[in-house]
Amino acid sequence: MLKNEKIKAKEVQLTGVDGEDLGVVSTKDALAMAKELKVDLVCTSMMSSPPPCRLVRAGAAKEEAQQARKREKAPKVKEIRLTTGIEEHDYETKKQQAERILQSGDAVLLVVKVQGKEGARAKELLEELRRDLKASGTPATGIQVSGKQAAVQLNPLT
Structure with missing residues (x-):
């Protein structure tokens, strides 16, 4: 799971904080939007083009990853x-x-x-x-x- 500046793709398929589809957006615009809303930009999968990314409240991405690991174990x-x-x-x-x-x-x-x-x-x-x-x-x-x-x-x- 990649966050914020670690996302190297030129464009991302962006989903908003409330789950609304924001379409294909350049990574720079998505990062600017994330900073403006004070949230994290999280890439869920790098296997598709453009990669799907979500705007997630700060800290929620880490909690979500921990929950996913617990469910897998x-x-x-x-x-x-x-x-x-x-x-x-x-x-x-x-x-x-x-x-x-x-x-x-x-x-x-x-x-x-x-x-x-x-x-x-x-x-x-x-x-x-x-x-x-x-x-x-x-x-x-x-x-x-x-x-x-x-x-x-x-x-x-x-």
């Missing part, structure tokens, strides 16, 4: 491990940790280690966590009990 899946014999304080700590991860935009995989006949208790623990984290994330999978562990994945709210 696939969320990471972070795992939190628990045991069926977890105490109340430890449970709260793990819950807060999961909330922070979900609010940062990453998914959480909650895994409970199962020993012997604790499968039902592990499922109850995951259901409780899923209920407590309803405000921060949505379940991507059901509770899966297999072998020595039970797991559920929560995705962040969008």
